[in-house]
Amino acid sequence: MRPLKTLHGLGSLILAIVLAGCGGSGPEPVETTPAPQAAPNFVHLQSDAGDDIGQGRTYAYTSGNADIAVSVTAGRLAVRVGGSEAWSGEFQLQGAQDKLQPGYHGKALRDATQTGLSWSGEGRSCSAAQGWFTVDQVSYQTTHHGTDLASLDLRFEQRCEGKTAALRGQVHWTAAATATAALSGPINPPPADLWQPPPGSLPASGNYVYLQSQPGDYIGQGLSYTYTPATAILGASTSAGRLAVSINGDQTWSGDFQAMNTLTQLQPGYYSGLTRYPFHTPAVGGLSWSGQGRGCNTLLGWFVVDGVTYIDNQLASIDLRFEQRCEGGTPALHGRIHWASGDSTAAPGPVNPPPAGLWKPAPEATPDKGNFIYLQSDTGDYIGAGQSLLYTQATANLTLSTNGGYLAARVDGDDSWSGDFQAMNSLSQLQPGYYGDLRRYPFHNPVKGGLNWSGEGRGCNTLQGWFVVDRITYLNGKLQEIDLRFEQHCEGVTPALRGRIRWSVDDDTTPPGPVNPPPADLWQPAPGTVPASGNYVVLQSDAGDYIGQGLTRTYTPATATFAATSNAGYLRVYLNGSQYWYGDFQAMSTLSQLQPGYYGDLQRYPFHNPVKGGLNWSGNGRGCNTLRGWFVVDRVVYTAGVLSAVDLRFEQHCEGGTPALHGQIHWAAGT
Numbered sequence: 001m002r003p004l005k006t007l008h009g010l011g012s013l014i015l016a017i018v019l020a021g022c023g024g025s026g027p028e029p030v031e032t033t034p035a036p037q038a039a040p041n042f043v044h045l046q047s048d049a050g051d052d053i054g055q056g057r058t059y060a061y062t063s064g065n066a067d068i069a070v071s072v073t074a075g076r077l078a079v080r081v082g083g084s085e086a087w088s089g090e091f092q093l094q095g096a097q098d099k100l101q102p103g104y105h106g107k108a109l110r111d112a113t114q115t116g117l118s119w120s121g122e123g124r125s126c127s128a129a130q131g132w133f134t135v136d137q138v139s140y141q142t143t144h145h146g147t148d149l150a151s152l153d154l155r156f157e158q159r160c161e162g163k164t165a166a167l168r169g170q171v172h173w174t175a176a177a178t179a180t181a182a183l184s185g186p187i188n189p190p191p192a193d194l195w196q197p198p199p200g201s202l203p204a205s206g207n208y209v210y211l212q213s214q215p216g217d218y219i220g221q222g223l224s225y226t227y228t229p230a231t232a233i234l235g236a237s238t239s240a241g242r243l244a245v246s247i248n249g250d251q252t253w254s255g256d257f258q259a260m261n262t263l264t265q266l267q268p269g270y271y272s273g274l275t276r277y278p279f280h281t282p283a284v285g286g287l288s289w290s291g292q293g294r295g296c297n298t299l300l301g302w303f304v305v306d307g308v309t310y311i312d313n314q315l316a317s318i319d320l321r322f323e324q325r326c327e328g329g330t331p332a333l334h335g336r337i338h339w340a341s342g343d344s345t346a347a348p349g350p351v352n353p354p355p356a357g358l359w360k361p362a363p364e365a366t367p368d369k370g371n372f373i374y375l376q377s378d379t380g381d382y383i384g385a386g387q388s389l390l391y392t393q394a395t396a397n398l399t400l401s402t403n404g405g406y407l408a409a410r411v412d413g414d415d416s417w418s419g420d421f422q423a424m425n426s427l428s429q430l431q432p433g434y435y436g437d438l439r440r441y442p443f444h445n446p447v448k449g450g451l452n453w454s455g456e457g458r459g460c461n462t463l464q465g466w467f468v469v470d471r472i473t474y475l476n477g478k479l480q481e482i483d484l485r486f487e488q489h490c491e492g493v494t495p496a497l498r499g500r501i502r503w504s505v506d507d508d509t510t511p512p513g514p515v516n517p518p519p520a521d522l523w524q525p526a527p528g529t530v531p532a533s534g535n536y537v538v539l540q541s542d543a544g545d546y547i548g549q550g551l552t553r554t555y556t557p558a559t560a561t562f563a564a565t566s567n568a569g570y571l572r573v574y575l576n577g578s579q580y581w582y583g584d585f586q587a588m589s590t591l592s593q594l595q596p597g598y599y600g601d602l603q604r605y606p607f608h609n610p611v612k613g614g615l616n617w618s619g620n621g622r623g624c625n626t627l628r629g630w631f632v633v634d635r636v637v638y639t640a641g642v643l644s645a646v647d648l649r650f651e652q653h654c655e656g657g658t659p660a661l662h663g664q665i666h667w668a669a670g671t
Contacts, residue, residue, distance in 0.1 A: 041068045041173045043081050045119075050165030053124050053158070059085065063177060065273060067261070067283045070173040072149050074098050079171055083281045087121030089169070091133050091156070100138045100152070107132070119158050119167060126160035133157075141175070150175050185262065186269025190304045194270070195323055195334045201226070202336065207234050207343040209247055209335065216331035219294050219324070225251065229345040233425070233446055236339040238315040240264050241285075242277075245337060249445045253291030255335070257303050257320060260285045265310055266318070272302045289324055289333060296326035316341050347426045347447035350433025354468045358434070359487055359498050366390065366500060371398055371507040373411055373499065375453075380495035383458050383488075389415065393509040397589070397610055400503050402479045404428055405449075409501055413609045414601075417455035419499070421467050421484065424449045429474060430482070436466045453488055453497060460490035480505050511588055511611035514597025518632045522598070523651050523662045530554070535562050535667050537575055539617075544659035547622050547652075553579070557671075564667045566643040568592050569613075573665055581619035583663070585631050585648065588613045593638055594646070600630040617652055617661060624654035637668075644669045 043061045047054020061068060066083030075098045079089040093100070105117075107130070117131045133156035141150035151174040158167045197210055201224070209227045213220020227234060232249025241259030243266060246252075259266050261282040271285045276299045280286025287301045301324035309316045317340040325332050365388070366374050373391045377384020391398060396413025405423030407430060420441040423430050435449045440463045444450025451465045465488035473480045481504040489496050529552075530538050537555045541548020555562065560577025569587030571594060587594050589610040599613045604627045608614025615629045629652035637645040645668040651660050 040064065041177045043068055043079070043087070043169065043171050045087070045167065045169045047167045048165040050163060051167045052160050052163075053119060053121070053126065054167045055124075056165075063283065065284055066281050068173060068178075070149065070152060070171070072100060077152075077154075079173075081121070082283070084275055085122050087119065089119045089156070089171075090116065091154070092116035099140070100135050100149075102135050102138060104134045105132060117156060117158055119156065119169065126158065128162070129158050129160055130162070131156060131158040131166070148175070185260070185267055186271050186305065188267070188269035190270035190306075194302070194304060195321065195332075197321075197334075197336045202338075203228055206345045207339045209234060209245065209253075209337050211253075212334045214331040214333070216329065217333045218326050218329075218331075219289060219291070219296065220333045221294075222331075229343060229447070230347050231445075231447060234339065236315065236318065236337070238266065238310075241266055243315070243318065243320065245339075247291070249447065250439065251292050253289065255289040255322075255337075256287065257322065258286040265313075266305050266308050268305045268308060270302065270304050274301050274303070275299065287322060287324055289322065289335065296324065298328065299324045299326050300328070301325060301332075314341075347424050349424065349427060350431055350435050350469070352431070352433030354434035354470075358466070358468060358485065360485060361498075361500050366502070367392060370509050371503045373398055373409065373417070373501050375417070375497065375499045377497045378495035380493065381497045382490050383453060383455070383460065384497040385456075385458075393507060393611075394511050395609075395611060398503065400479065400482065400501070402430070405430055407479075407482070407484070409503075411455070413611065414603065415456055417453065419454075419486075419501075420450065420452040421486070422450040429477075430469055430472055432469050432472060434466065434468050438465050438467070439463065451486060451488055453486065453499060460488065462492065463488045463490050464492070465489060465496075510590055513588065513591060514595055514599050514633065516595070516597030518598035518634075522630070522632060523649065523660075525662075525664050530664060530666070531556055535671050536664075537562070537573065537581075537666075538664045539581070540662045542659040542661070544657065545661045546654050546657075546659075547618060547624065548661045549622075550659075562667070564643065564646065564665075566594070569594055571643070571646065571648070573667070575619070579620050581617065583617040583650070583665075584615065585650070586614040593641075594633050594636045594643075596633050596636060598630065598632050602629050602631070603627065615650060615652055617650065617663060624652065626656065627652045627654050628656070629653060629660075 041063045045054055045059040047056050049056040061081050061083045066081055069080040071078050075093040077091040077100060081087040117133055118126065118129060133154060135154050137151065137153040139150045140147050152171065154171045156169050197212065202208060202210055207229055211220055211225040213222050215222040227247050227249050232247050235246035237244050241263040243257040245255040256277040258277050258280060259271060274280060274285050274287040276296055277286030277288040287303055301322060303320055303322035306319040306321065308318045318337065320337045322335050323332050361374055361376060366372055371393050375384055375389045377386050379386045391411050391413050396411050399410040401408050405427040407421040409419040411417040422441050422444060423435060425446040438449055438451040439445060440460055441450030441452040451467055465486060467484060467486035469482065469484050471481065471483040482501065484501045487496050487498045525538050530536060535557055539548055539553045541550050541552065543550040555575050555577055560575045563574040565572050569591040571585040573583040575581040584605040586605050586608060587599065602613055602615040603609055604624055605614030605616040615631055618624065629650060631648055631650035634647040634649065646665065648665045650663050653660050
């Protein structure tokens with residue numbers, strides 16, 4: 001609500017009319033002298049305590065702080081107010097009257113069949129209303145459209161739901177004042193005492209956005225920020241009388257600066273009395289600056305366009321200052337924006353040579369040749385859990401791929417990891433050098449680049465770090481080799497995860513196949529404990545083994561349905577008898593068929609290391625969450641590429657425990 005003193009132009013005359021029109025209830029018709037035709041339009045509302053619609057407040061609107069629209073159609077007068085609050089009024093004449101006439105309309109009900117009245121807004125309205133309205137003055141004019149309303153003075157009183165508390169109002173409107181108001185714009189020159197940035201706080205040249213937040217300001221958190229094209233992506237665009245500004249850097253911000261709706265382009269000058277865009281008063285303009293997950297619910301502020309140019313209706317340059325205060329508070333956020341479409345400032349590339357003293361692994365920690373990914377985690381680092389880990393192509397699948405200035409590194413082995421390394425957005429390919437002051441990819445500053453290493457169900461919420469490309473080559477746009485180091489700190493803590501990646505497309509190292517002959521000391525069923533012929537499965541469970549429950553069981557086609565299927569290097573065995581079991585046996589990813597030999601250091605299929613293979617035996621509602629084990633293929637036969645016979649032994653330990661489940665499988669097709 002604006003104080004009554006903001007009704008510029010009529011002074012004490014309007015004040016006297018408003019107060020006279022809103023006092024008392026149920027008056028006799030009053031003769032009034034019509035107001036001057038060009039006087040500013042206004043709507044004044046005065047609400048008693050207990051009135052649900054006006055909430056006991058007084059409201060004053062003029063053409064300077066609200067859109068006021070008046071129309072007459074077939075004996076119905078409609079009044080609309082779009083200001084810091086939104087209102088609508090309906091006044092219905094009785095019977096066949098189709099033109100307003102001066103006079104008193106009493107006993108007005110909310111009923112379209114007779115004299116009617118309804119004033120509502122801000123989501124509030126009467127279910128049933130009683131009241132009156134008086135047309136103190138009305139005139140019409142002939143235009144090329146026909147006969148249109150030229151001026152109106154009206155007073156009303158409304159009581160909701162039979163209550164005593166009333167809402168009273170006065171409307172003064174002229175078409176001439178509406179036309180005059182449409183010519184209004186910002187104040188130019190602006191007041192001299194408005195905020196300016198401190199001397200020396202702004203860049204000497206180029207585009208920039210400068211923010212200065214006072215202590216207690218929720219949006220800027222009491223800090224000062226400076227952004228240039230070298231530190232952030234700065235965006236500026238206009239649509240009609242609105243400027244939209246965006247910042248994507250170490251922080252993200254967005255600003256909207258809306259002129260009064262009479263302007264199709266921003267003009268130099270002072271735009272004052274602004275509320276939050278897009279919930280502002282259209283006739284006044286609006287403002288909003290928000291970011292980092294913070295925004296005002298309500299605000300008051302101003303902005304000044306110190307200079308602006310358009311070329312072919314496109315924004316070419318602008319200099320703008322602003323102030324906003326949230327939720328009626330005193331602390332302010334101030335800002336200064338300088339933007340020109342011709343600024344070609346670009347973000348710097350990586351620092352080359354890199355700074356001395358950055359982390360490198362000890363020479364003995366990594367292989368002399370071949371592809372590898374090495375991780376070294378400090379005690380207290382959440383991601384690496386304080387471990388040092390080395391992966392080569394003989395122990396894990398190492399996958400690297402690039403897309404423009406982005407590198408993705410993946411480890412799929414005993415552990416699973418993924419790394420993201422993003423260059424600054426000015427680069428189309430990674431280049432040698434140091435990429436510093438990085439944040440978590442993909443929530444990074446695009447003009448600096450980003451970084452993220454995560455895996456094993458662990459990742460940073462926020463991080464700071466760097467990476468160095470020591471060597472990199474491309475051929476026809478495709479990565480050929482890279483040597484890269486990195487360091488990241490999660491959640492602002494000191495312990496770090498560091499790593500080195502060395503990779504070349506020429507490394508043809510492949511994982512070893514199964515060990516053949518197998519180690520001699522591996523588990524075998526005791527002599528005489530297996531059937532002499534035919535297909536069978538023998539399970540021998542140690543005491544404490546969760547899967548086999550410490551029992552020994554033998555299954556043959558006479559006691560259970562038995563099936564075995566294979567696909568490439570994978571075998572599945574089914575048993576369905578007094579118990580139900582199934583087993584999975586996966587060779588290393590380099591094999592297209594099972595081969596005789598020992599497959600060791602296995603994890604649970606299908607969450608296994610693909611270069612080693614996997615194993616899983618479960619059933620009867622019991623299975624391992626994690627396991628370690630091995631299997632041995634003592635004999636395997638394929639006929640025309642289809643498995644026809646297999647002899648296999650295995651051992652698995654659930655959840656890192658000592659008790660084991662052992663098994664032997666003898667299967668031949670057709671038996």
